[in-house]
Amino acid sequence: MARVGSRRPPEDGDAEAEPLSQSVTHVIEEARMLIPGVTAFLGFQTIAVFNQGFLRLAHNEQVAHLVAMFLTLASLVLLLTPAAYHRQMESGWASEGFVTLSSRLITAATPAFALGITIDFYLLVRMVTENPYVAAAVALITLAMTAFLWYGIARIKPLAKLLRRPG
Numbered sequence: 760m761a762r763v764g765s766r767r768p769p770e771d772g773d774a775e776a777e778p779l780s781q782s783v784t785h786v787i788e789e790a791r792m793l794i795p796g797v798t799a800f801l802g803f804q805t806i807a808v809f810n811q812g813f814l815r816l817a818h819n820e821q822v823a824h825l826v827a828m829f830l831t832l833a834s835l836v837l838l839l840t841p842a843a844y845h846r847q848m849e850s851g852w853a854s855e856g857f858v859t860l861s862s863r864l865i866t867a868a869t870p871a872f873a874l875g876i877t878i879d880f881y882l883l884v885r886m887v888t889e890n891p892y893v894a895a896a897v898a899l900i901t902l903a904m905t906a907f908l909w910y911g912i913a914r915i916k917p918l919a920k921l922l923r924r925p926g
Contacts, residue, residue, distance in 0.1 A: 779854070779855060780853050783845075783853045783858060786862055786865065797834050800831055801835060804828045804879060805828070820882055823882060824879060824882055826878060827876075827878035828875070833871045834868040834872035838865060840864050873902060873905045877901055877902040880898050880901050881895060882894075884897045884898065
């Protein structure tokens with residue numbers, strides 16, 4: 760039976776490579792977990808355009824919202840691609856190539872989603888506070904927090920080791 764593991768196994772020594780079929784299941788479940796959140800956010804972004812408050816935004820801010828919507832849509836398309844690919848190319852089969860492709864697509868979707876969230880959060884805070892500097896600061900904090908939680912923890916080895924420790 761083929762086994763798939765990450766390029767670098769966890770350093771705590773109690774990890775083992777998972778079977779290929781389980782890797783396929785996990786990668787599909789990961790995408791399936793993210794899709795509803797991205798879809799809901801995209802829905803709210805779409806509705807915002809038809810609200811009166813949208814007209815209060817300056818033209819460049821409306822364009823920023825459009826960019827945020829595009830990033831969110833790109834994220835959604837990236838998350839939906841593994842299922843479409845699998846249905847067309849590998850239906851009934853499991854391959855390491857599919858797991859690798861899917862992992863890369865899901866990984867590419869999250870920065871696009873984070874940027875879409877950040878841009879729209881900037882616009883929200885700017886409308887509420889009417890202060891672009893406060894909005895920029897809050898948006899940057901949001902982006903930094905997202906980057907740290909989604910990428911930093913996994914890449915800062917001492918922190919990852921500390922957080923992975925039982926109890």
